[in-house]
Amino acid sequence: MTSSIPAAATRTRTTRHPWLAMIPLLLGILIGALAISSVATALPAIRGDLVLSDSGALWLVDVYALSLAATLVVAARIGDAFGRKRIVLLGLAGFAVLNVVGGLAHDGLLLIVVRALLGVAEAFVVAGVVATIGAHYQARQRVLAYGLWTATFGAGSALGPVLGGIVTEGPGWRWLLLGSVPLAVVAGVLAIWLVDDSRSSRRPSWDVLSIVSSIVALGALVYALHEVLAAPVPAVIAGVVAAGALVFFIRRQRALREPLIDMRLFRVPGFSPAIVRIVASSGVSSASVLLVSLHLQDERGQSAAAAGIAILPQAVATALGGVLAPVLLRWLSSTALTVLALVVQGAGLVWLSAGVGPVAVPLVLVGAGFGIAATLAATTLFDVTSQDDAGQVGAIQEVGFALGGGLGIAVLGTIASIVGAAGFTIALVVAAGMVVAAALLPLTRRLPPAAIPVHEDR
Incomplete structure (x- = not known):
């Protein structure tokens, strides 16, 4: 027996203008884009202050994108179950706290760990923002909303290296992290006020094997792609692990009645x-x-x-x-x-x-x-x-x-x-x-x- 996709997800509505919600959502995307791109020009100063090795400097750059990609699927499922607005707020709160810790860090390993956790926080923000746009805007409005999303990420990616150089040469690289704290707080406050919540009306899947295999597959695949030139042997090993985990994940989803991702x-x-x-x-x-x-x-x-x-x-x-x-x-x-x-x-x-x-x-x-x-x-x-x-x-x-x-x-x-x-x-x-x-x-x-x-x- 075949059933159709339900016409709408569970959501709350307010009487405010729907486009006001884009302000905190886009601010969350901008914060993430700046975090990804600004470290490129700040890396020499960070490396000198914290005495990072070549591999440590590489991890400082790559671990953010790695953890972001690895946790996106799980973050999206949490948003479906508990509310997409809530995971945006959780991600922004994490971003604020972690940037304080990172800005005060005097140990390279601690900063790498902070960057990894910042990637997880941004995964919650991105998953919540993208799903909220998909749920709350229709037709031409949705095109405009995603256009603004693309424009914001593009602007952040363009300004990040410039901002990283200016801040590093001025007050210092630590203010790249500490300066993100008020932005995250403002975005969170505006999100509480302006963003409607939504969630899926379907029963969520919390299959542990699906969650673990998705994290392993995506994390290993992103690592392999990023490191194929710098470290080909570990990249190949990671690629094999990613392929095996991905095959298992796909077969698992096809076998489950309530899959994590419906293939x-x-x-x-x-x-x-x-x-x-x-x-x-x-x-x-x-x-x-x-x-x-x-x-x-x-x-x-x-x-x-x-x-x-x-x-x-x-x-x-x-x-x-x-x-x-x-x-x-x-x-x-x-x-x-x-x-x-x-x-x-x-x-x-x-x-x-x-x-x-x-x-x-x-x-x-x-x-x-x-x-x-x-x-x-x-x-x-x-x-x-x-x-x-x-x-x-x-x-x-x-x-x-x-x-x-x-x-x-x-x-x-x-x-x-x-x-x-x-x-x-x-x-x-x-x-x-x-x-x-x-x-x-x-x-x-x-x-x-x-x-x-x-x-x-x-």
Whole structure:
């Protein structure tokens, strides 16, 4: 017997303007984006003060994204069960407390642990924000909400390295952490006042084996992708562990009556193509930043600071693309605009592959294409499912972005490093092929959520 997805999740409503809720939600995303990106320019000072080894410095950078990706699925399930607003508040509270501890830390290991726990806190924030947007906004409003989400993350990613350098050279790197505390407190207070709560009406799954295997699979996979160039042997071992845990997780979900993640979501028309587009677009976008930065410094002799400024147009264009996506839907359908955005991103990558001339314009194409395509692909995931699935869908979306970034850097960075002199060109041409292939995926007709048979009696 087959039943349809319930039309709505359990939620509370207020009489306030619905867009006011985006203020604390976007502030939570901004805090996380700054935390991820600002450490890059502050790392030399942190390393000097805390006497970190090479591996310790690497862990300080990578552990945040690692713990964020590993705990997203569990955080989303907790939000489905106990309320998405509550996990946002829990994450913001954790962010405030942990940043105080980190800002006062005088031990490198303690700061690494704090960064790992900050990643967990941000997983709660991200899972709650993404699911709340999916549950509370519909149609064009949802596109705009995700556009603002993309723009905020893009702006934070662009400003982070600049802010990290300014603060480090001024009051000191510790104020990168301590300065986040009032932001987290303000976001939490506004969230209590402005954000409506929501949760899934379905009975939550707390299968321990599913939870453990999801954490192991995602954590090991993100580690493998991030470390494949720096530490290939441990990365391969982690990749094997990730593959085994992922296979177990998928089989476990198919066998459970109440799975942690319903794998049949991937059979919903339009869902899997949207995930592939998120992975491909975010992957080539992340890789282009790395490849262009290395090219400008190694081949054109620019300083690290000059290279950072040269890459800034891509981050700005990503933010603008997210904001412009709902406006452009006035003239093009979501499907047509997504395909066009991915093709534009591919064109920018091909232009960059020539390795000559200013990089600003092609980087704008790459960034704008990513901003538009990512916004629309994320919106599609929620358009073809129901509000009850918002937590699961949000977690899958964010894992797609995280794995896309890691996979893009790992694959394309490896190509660039092993090919030799032509590596930069070949890697970017391959990147263009990947994103155009994602654009040409079979287009499927969307079904209304109520008509999609996902949950069946087992």
